[in-house]
Each structure stands twice: as C-alpha cells, then as structure tokens.
Amino acid sequence: MQLGGGRESGNVEDRRGRGGGFGGRGIAVGGGLGSMVLVVIALLLGVDPGVILSGGDPGPARTETQGGGAPPADDEGSRFVRRVLAETEDVWNPVFQQMGRRYEEPRLVLFSGAVQSACGMAQSAVGPFYCPGDSRVYIDLDFLAQMQRQLGAPGDFAAAYVIAHEVGHHVQNQLGVLGRVQQLRASAGEREGNALQVRVELQADCLAGMWARRANDARQILEDGDIEEGLNAAAAVGDDRLQRRARGTVQPDSFTHGSSEQRVRWFRTGLQSGRLEACDTFAPARL
Structure with missing residues (x-):
C-alpha cells in the first residue's frame, strides 16, 4: 500500500503495555474472526479455548512488550494503523455528507494482551473487534x-482489510x-440468529471493499498484489x-461470518x- 505521504488519524488510543481490567457490558461485534477461528488460534498458541470462548478469567494481562515497556507511540505499526484509519475517515465522512448525515468518527484502541471496553474485558485471542x-x-x-502468519494471510493490505472491516x-x-x-x-433461535450475524459480517466485508475502491480512486493507495x-x-x-481446519467437518448452520466464497464475493462486490447500495446483504433471500 502507498500510505507514506498520507495523513495520520488522531483517533487512535495506544494502551499497549497497560493491564486489562474487568467489567463492562454490551455485545462486541466480531470482526474477521468468529468463534471457530478462536478455537483454531487457541490450539495453535497452546491456549485453552474454553477460557477464550466463555469469557472467563484469563489470568494476568500482559503488561509489557518484548524489550521492556510499551512500544513508542510512533512505531511503524502504530503509524500504519493511524494512516489506514485516516483513509477510512476520508472515505466515510463524504459518504455520510452525501446522505445528509454526520459521520461520527470511531476511535481505534491499540492494546496488548487484554483490554477493557464498554462491551467487557477481552483477551487479544478474540482478535480485532468493534464495541x-x-x-x-x-x-x-x-x-x-x-x-x-498462522492463517496464511500476510501483507499490509490484508491488515488494512481487517481494520476497514471493523x-x-x-x-x-x-x-x-x-x-x-x-x-x-433477541427473539430468534440460534440458527436464525447465526444467519442474521452472517449478513452483518458480510456487509462489513462489502463496506471494506467499498472503502478500498473509494480510497484508491481518490488517492491511489493500492499497489500490485x-x-x-x-x-x-x-x-x-x-x-x-x-x-474444516479445526475439526475436519463443516456445519453451515453454525456459521456466524460466512463461507470463504461468500466473504470474498461480498468484499469484491464493494470493491467493484x-x-x-450494493452492500445490502439483508435484501437477497440467499447469500
């Protein structure tokens, strides 16, 4: 990605190196992950999946990064995040203006180990999430x-996709x-609730694609690959x-984020x- 000359968002809170904390309420919205990937990552990292998925006490939060203390606020990772977030702001502000609405810019929190949000305490193993x-x-x-690395999805734009999805x-x-x-x-069964959540996640994929298209049209941020x-x-x-990776079988009724084909297709829909209007995943009878 070509973000070197871009501005950096001021809406980033760097909480790396701090403790986690407990409490809070609300429902966090899963990002590019979901419960099954938590199990996969947990097994790969040697973590008890039950603790991650149940929201139980994870033990002490990590309070330091390698090398001692929190990373500097202007490290490469933080600057990348601030630039990608700025790109999302520069896309969504005019989109909302065109609808006659005001876009309330979100804040992005960088953390290490565990973090307290209004949706409760979360370990890093839950993956990126929105509260x-x-x-x-x-x-x-x-x-x-x-x-x-573990899922075979490297690259700076892959990371930007995760941010744009959230x-x-x-x-x-x-x-x-x-x-x-x-x-x-609230009034749906588990199967119907999962199906609704799939539509939420696929729409977020489509919106991430829409962001990439508009940001590239305006500022040519994309490179080959x-x-x-x-x-x-x-x-x-x-x-x-x-x-399939976690247990060798597939159960579509338990999907909460959509199949690989669906996620790729809806991201591509937004991109193209x-x-x-093209990101209305609640309109089609079948996804």
Whole structure:
C-alpha cells in the first residue's frame, strides 16, 4: 500500500503495555474472526479455548512488550494503523455528507494482551473487534500479525482489510443496522440468529471493499498484489475453512461470518461497485 505521504488519524488510543481490567457490558461485534477461528488460534498458541470462548478469567494481562515497556507511540505499526484509519475517515465522512448525515468518527484502541471496553474485558485471542457501546475498534497488533502468519494471510493490505472491516461495523452502527439486528436476534433461535450475524459480517466485508475502491480512486493507495492480499484475507477467515481446519467437518448452520466464497464475493462486490447500495446483504433471500 502507498500510505507514506498520507495523513495520520488522531483517533487512535495506544494502551499497549497497560493491564486489562474487568467489567463492562454490551455485545462486541466480531470482526474477521468468529468463534471457530478462536478455537483454531487457541490450539495453535497452546491456549485453552474454553477460557477464550466463555469469557472467563484469563489470568494476568500482559503488561509489557518484548524489550521492556510499551512500544513508542510512533512505531511503524502504530503509524500504519493511524494512516489506514485516516483513509477510512476520508472515505466515510463524504459518504455520510452525501446522505445528509454526520459521520461520527470511531476511535481505534491499540492494546496488548487484554483490554477493557464498554462491551467487557477481552483477551487479544478474540482478535480485532468493534464495541458499539463505546464506538471503538480494538486491535492487538502483535496478535494480528501472528494471526496473519498462522492463517496464511500476510501483507499490509490484508491488515488494512481487517481494520476497514471493523470500521465497517462502526458504519453499520451509525446507520442503525447493528441495533435492528440485535433486536431481531433477541427473539430468534440460534440458527436464525447465526444467519442474521452472517449478513452483518458480510456487509462489513462489502463496506471494506467499498472503502478500498473509494480510497484508491481518490488517492491511489493500492499497489500490485494488494487486492489479492485482501481477497486472500477474506477467504482465510471464512467459517467453512476455519471449521474444516479445526475439526475436519463443516456445519453451515453454525456459521456466524460466512463461507470463504461468500466473504470474498461480498468484499469484491464493494470493491467493484464502490456504492453503499450494493452492500445490502439483508435484501437477497440467499447469500
């Protein structure tokens, strides 16, 4: 990606090197991961999946990074995140203006080990996530890099896709999508609730593609191979691929994020159209 000359967002909180904490309430929105990938990552890293998935006491939060203390605020990873977040702001602000609305920019929290959000305490093993309760995206860069290596989804644009997907959840929150889905899920069974969540996640994939298209049209941020990195990242976290890797079988009724094919297709839809209307994943009878 070509972000060297771009501005850096001021909406990043660097909490790396701090303790986690407990409490909070609300429902965090899963990002590019989901429960099955948590199991895969947990097994790969030697972590008890039950602790991660149950929200139980994870033990002491990591309070230092390698080398002692928190990373400097201007390290390469932090600057990359601030530049990608700035690119999302530069896309979504005018989109909302065209709708006659004001885009409330989200804040992005960098953390290490564990973090406290309005949706509760989370370990880095849950992966990047968005909390509607405080309008914040939470990312552990060390874990994100490790996840990319373990799942075979490397590259700077693959990381940018993850950030854009989580910001996509914020866009959904601003538009009222998350609130409406939460109400529907409250009276739905598990199977129907999972199906609704799949539509939420696929829409966030589409919004990430829409962001990439508009940012590139405006500022030519993409380089050769970037699109392939994004598509590869979307495929790597498909529920079918993760389930097959974790247990050798696939159970579509338990999908919460969509299959690899669906995730790639909806990301590509946003990328090719660049239009918000094309990302209505709640309209088709079948995805």
